[in-house]
Amino acid sequence: MKRILGLCMILILTTAWAVxxxxxxxxxxxxxxxxxxxxxxxxxxxxAPDQGIPLEVLGSAECVAxxxxxxxGGFIVGARYGRGVAxxxxxxxxxxxxxxxxQGGSFGLQIGGQAVDLVMLIMNQNGMKNLLSSKFKLGxxxxxxxxxxxxxxxxxxxxxxxxxxxxxxxxxxxxxGLELSGAVIKQDKDSTRDFYGRxxxxxxxxxxxxxxxxxxxxxxxxxxKWAQNAATK
Numbered sequence: 001m002k003r004i005l006g007l008c009m010i011l012i013l014t015t016a017w018a019v020x021x022x023x024x025x026x027x028x029x030x031x032x033x034x035x036x037x038x039x040x041x042x043x044x045x046x047x048a049p050d051q052g053i054p055l056e057v058l059g060s061a062e063c064v065a066x067x068x069x070x071x072x073g074g075f076i077v078g079a080r081y082g083r084g085v086a087x088x089x090x091x092x093x094x095x096x097x098x099x100x101x102x103q104g105g106s107f108g109l110q111i112g113g114q115a116v117d118l119v120m121l122i123m124n125q126n127g128m129k130n131l132l133s134s135k136f137k138l139g140x141x142x143x144x145x146x147x148x149x150x151x152x153x154x155x156x157x158x159x160x161x162x163x164x165x166x167x168x169x170x171x172x173x174x175x176x177g178l179e180l181s182g183a184v185i186k187q188d189k190d191s192t193r194d195f196y197g198r199x200x201x202x203x204x205x206x207x208x209x210x211x212x213x214x215x216x217x218x219x220x221x222x223x224x225k226w227a228q229n230a231a232t233k
Contacts, residue, residue, distance in 0.1 A: 031191045132207070
């Protein structure tokens, strides 16, 4: 009987130790899955034959942020929330990924209820400063505009003159520039800890002060591929 009780106690203690470890692994996998999903979104958008982010625009972006399957509800207005991944250009290439949340904001005339893939391009140093602050509001702290769509952007030069952030959305297969004003962007600290195993500030990752891990490569290699493609056009 004592032996059985002893075995039960060992089992209970082992389970108590294993559950948090499994939960941590699951959270880490969720962050890695988001990195892969962001890469898939960018590949699918840029791989479209006739539509996508113009190469001139993508080639000029200081940072690229992707929110796979951002959830939104309601008709025209309603709750919106998503988790995404961002990377910025550095002297060594694209930075290690930074994890962020986006919440609220006007999505223009879009019927709610579906998930939306969101892409944000930070176009200049002022926009990058806002991103590095770890929290900013689109339309207030940073100017935002719907990005031009198509392989050539020569007919639309507004993005060169005034927008700090250009935004795009893809819903039900349709890809278009997105009016996104009032949304709050801030660091996703939980995902950051899950992915890196510690807290890494936005500025540290986005300025290249931390090395990218193996789990970051799907997104960074995709960014590098399309950025090089844009540079050669």
